[in-house]
Amino acid sequence: MSCQTTQEFIHAYVDGELDLARSLEVEQHMQECQVCASVYRNQTALRSAFKDSSLYHSAPAKLEERIRSSLRREAKSEAGRRAFSWRWLPAGAALAFVLLMAFIIWRTVPGLRPSGDDLLAQEIVSNHVRSLQLESHRADVISTDQHTVKPWFDGKLDFAPPVKDFSGQGFPLIGGRLEYLNNRAVAALIYQRQKHYINLYIWPAEQSNATGEVATKRQGYNLLHWTKSGMNYWAVSDLNAVELHEFARLVQEAQ
Amino acid sequence: MPLEFREVLVLRELDEMSYKQIAAVADLPLGTVMSRLARARKRLQQILASHTQTEVLS
Numbered sequence: 001m002s003c004q005t006t007q008e009f010i011h012a013y014v015d016g017e018l019d020l021a022r023s024l025e026v027e028q029h030m031q032e033c034q035v036c037a038s039v040y041r042n043q044t045a046l047r048s049a050f051k052d053s054s055l056y057h058s059a060p061a062k063l064e065e066r067i068r069s070s071l072r073r074e075a076k077s078e079a080g081r082r083a084f085s086w087r088w089l090p091a092g093a094a095l096a097f098v099l100l101m102a103f104i105i106w107r108t109v110p111g112l113r114p115s116g117d118d119l120l121a122q123e124i125v126s127n128h129v130r131s132l133q134l135e136s137h138r139a140d141v142i143s144t145d146q147h148t149v150k151p152w153f154d155g156k157l158d159f160a161p162p163v164k165d166f167s168g169q170g171f172p173l174i175g176g177r178l179e180y181l182n183n184r185a186v187a188a189l190i191y192q193r194q195k196h197y198i199n200l201y202i203w204p205a206e207q208s209n210a211t212g213e214v215a216t217k218r219q220g221y222n223l224l225h226w227t228k229s230g231m232n233y234w235a236v237s238d239l240n241a242v243e244l245h246e247f248a249r250l251v252q253e254a255q
Numbered sequence: 256m257p258l259e260f261r262e263v264l265v266l267r268e269l270d271e272m273s274y275k276q277i278a279a280v281a282d283l284p285l286g287t288v289m290s291r292l293a294r295a296r297k298r299l300q301q302i303l304a305s306h307t308q309t310e311v312l313s
Contacts, residue, residue: 007293008290008293010293011289011292011293011296012274012289015267015274015292017273017274017289042300046303049303050268050269
């Protein structure tokens with residue numbers, strides 16, 4: 001074994017980490033080589049110098065306590081951060097605020113929110129369309145006689161709808177129907193104008209004061225709405241607005 | 256003394272770890288532990304020799 005190899009292995013030899021075969025080789029070389037033997041002696045001297053108790057200082061008890069308590073504090077605050085992160089609080093608050101503002105705007109700005117009348121008009125158009133889908137849907141009681149139609153509602157409604165025939169004016173009464181609109185049972189009267197049908201819905205008004213006609217148009221249907229003598233009236237038809245207004249005027253004058 | 260030398264020296268001489276343990280702790284190959292320890296000791300001897308006139312170390 002050369003000096004270079006020996007001095008390479010000498011540390012492992014000193015540390016007792018060298019395998020037996022190489023240890024023997026190192027020992028054999030050192031018996032012959034004074035240089036390597038002195039390197040070995042230096043190493044063992046160094047090792048024993050490390051064992052000198054003067055190199056070892058035990059930490060003061062206070063230092064140890066300080067380190068341990070700061071470690072505990074850190075571990076505690078770490079756990080706290082994981083359990084609840086305040087970082088998300090502003091984001092959550094901002095989101096809640098935006099949602100609240102959106103809701104308020106939606107409630108207060110007209111046009112964004114469908115009004116009660118809009119929903120009712122939609123309901124009335126749907127009902128009108130459905131009544132015309134089948135001839136049997138058109139009327140529960142088929143009669144051009146107002147004295148037949150009016151008594152038919154007796155016991156079916158908690159109010160007596162005014163029923164008038166306008167055959168003489170070109171709007172003959174076809175019949176009557178029970179309907180459910182605006183969360184209540186209502187009377188539906190059906191009139192005809194040439195090939196056009198008019199549905200007139202009647203139910204008691206919550207306010208007794210009369211209101212003038214309000215005209216709207218939906219899906220190609222004309223709607224007229226008014227309140228008179230404590231009753232709500234909704235007339236709907238594919239008839240043109242002028243003739244529907246004429247019809248409405250007849251109804252209002254008849255009361 | 257560079258940190259890499261100090262590391263293996265402390266682990267070996269003060270913590271009395273085996274080469275295998277040092278390799279695991281310092282994340283080094285076993286051969287590197289051995290050669291680095293040798294160089295660290297050589298360096299330490301030089302430092303000590305320059306500071307002390309102790310016969311055994313010089």
